[in-house]
Amino acid sequence: MLSRRLNGIEESATIKMGHLAKQLQEEGKDVLNFSLGEPDFKTPDHICEAAKKALDLGYTHYTSSAGITELREEIAKKIREENKVDVKAEDVIVTTGGKQAIYEVMMSVLDEGDEVIFLDPAWVTFEAAVRIAGGKPRWAKRVEKGVKYDSLESAVSEKTKMIILNSPNNPVGYVLGESELKEIAEFALEHNLLVLSDEIYEKIIYGRRHVSIASLDGMRERTIIINGFSKTYAMTGWRIGYAIAPAAIITGMLKIQQHSVTCAPSISQFAALAALINSQECVKEMVAEFKRRREVIVKRLNDLGLRCLNPEGSFYAFVNTSNYGNDLEFTERLLKEVYIIVTPGSAFGPAGKDYVRFSFATSMVNIVAGMERIEEMLR
Ligand SMILES: Cc1ncc(COP(=O)(O)O)c(C=O)c1O
Structure with missing residues (x-):
């Protein structure tokens, strides 16, 4: 009944674990959920107020497919000023x-059989989006410090169309530095590849500087x-993202957008505009809280023999479980013995086999309670 396109496409592992947590909660179990990549904070008040105002002003209809002009202009300004990439409003599509932006890119640029390189492990949706669009994933191993250039070389073929980067990274928490990005840029230029650079965690960063690969020489036109x-x-829940892309790709994405969702939700676009043009103090406060949680969870996990590096960005601890079994065994044990939900690392690619991902986008109270339960379980 289903199309061949869906062969081998798994349900999103992160969303699946979230559903499982809800189901157990409904059964009255005292579940602690470390699986979801969703900030537990309330959307800041001034953003909610802007949405209410948009409602009162009657902005409740379709907008232009690429997004309202004011928002596209503000996004372009942000990208020029913060990311040092020469961008105009026309280069922005609000999704x-x-x-949705990632799907539209894949549907716009991939033909059946085109190959896409991922740095293993990678966030679950990249692989699914590539496969649904008819592309083939090729995994390049990323070592803990520095990208292994060789392994990029071994993943490339004449069919390779794109490489996907995600820095700050989900699930590992690394941030790609300028020298690593330069190496990848050279590789992309040499092999004439597009680069999809997912920078959604750029502000959730702990002391490192975020650099967009699009700001490097020759990269704007292929990123x-x-x-x-x-x-x-x-x-x-507001569902607002965006992409900056070369003109031809924006045109392709717009076609898909017009024939699928038409445009991003109008009220949410006004809320996003308010988020960009007002004080960024709320972001600083949330990041400071993530940093406090990071300190606690990383120390506690390492003390328990669950080795993990200090994430440089994002809100995930990618934890090596090999002292206690592989990722699936450990995930199941956490669930069955202490009602703790995490995401098994193999969902993110072959290199994730002996890892689980803990999201610390959950309260300090939950983090402390969770670590106590795990300590007891391992005792
Ligand atoms: C790396 C990465 N990119 C993109 C997204 C998508 O976020 P959204 O569709 O809510 O904008 C996520 C969400 O988990 C993510 O982890």
């Missing part, structure tokens, strides 16, 4: 979340930047 409001402003 229903970063996910698609994906970004959005879900993580930075705790706006997951």
Whole structure:
């Protein structure tokens, strides 16, 4: 009954674990959920107020497919000023979340059999989006420090069309530095590849500087930047993301957008505009809280023999479980013995096999309680 396109496409592992947590909660179990990549903060008040105002002013209809002009202009300004990429409003498309932007890119540029390189492990949706669009994933191993250039070389073929980067990274939490990005840029130029650079965690960063690969020489014309409001402003439910891309790709994405969702939600676009043009103090406060949580969870996990690096960005700890079994065994144990939900690392690619991902986008109270339960379980 289903199309061949869906062969081998799994349900999103992160969303699946979230559903499982809800189901257990409904059964009355005292579940602690470390699986969802969703800030637990309330969307800041001034953003909600802007949405109410948009409602009162009657902005409740379709907008232009690429998004309202004011928002596209503000996004372009942000990208020029903060990311040092020469962008105009026409180069921006506002989408229903970063996910929709990623789908539109894949549907616009991939033909059946085109190959796409991922740095393994990679966020679950990249692979699904590539496969649904008819592309083939090729995994390049990313070592803990520095990208192994060789392994990029071994993943490339004459069919390779694109490489996907995600820095700050989900699930590992690394931030790609300028020298690594230069190496990848040279590789992309040498092999004439597009680069999809997912920068959605750019503000959730702990002391490192975020650099967009699109700002490097020769890269603007071959890079698609994906970004959005879900993580930075705790706006997951508003469904606003965006892409910056070369003109031909924006045209392709617009066709898909017009024939699918028409445009991103109008009220949410006004809320996103308010998020960009007002004080960024709310972002600083949320990031400071993520940083406090990071300190606690990373120390506690390492003390328990669950090795993990200190994430440089994003809100995930990618934890090595090999002292206690592989990722699936450990995930199941956490669930069955102490009602703790995490995401098994193999969902993110072959390199994730002995890892689980803990999201610390959950309260400090839950983090402390969760670590106590795990300590007891392992005792
Ligand atoms: C790396 C990455 N990119 C994009 C997204 C999509 O976010 P949204 O569709 O809410 O904008 C996520 C969400 O988990 C993510 O982790």
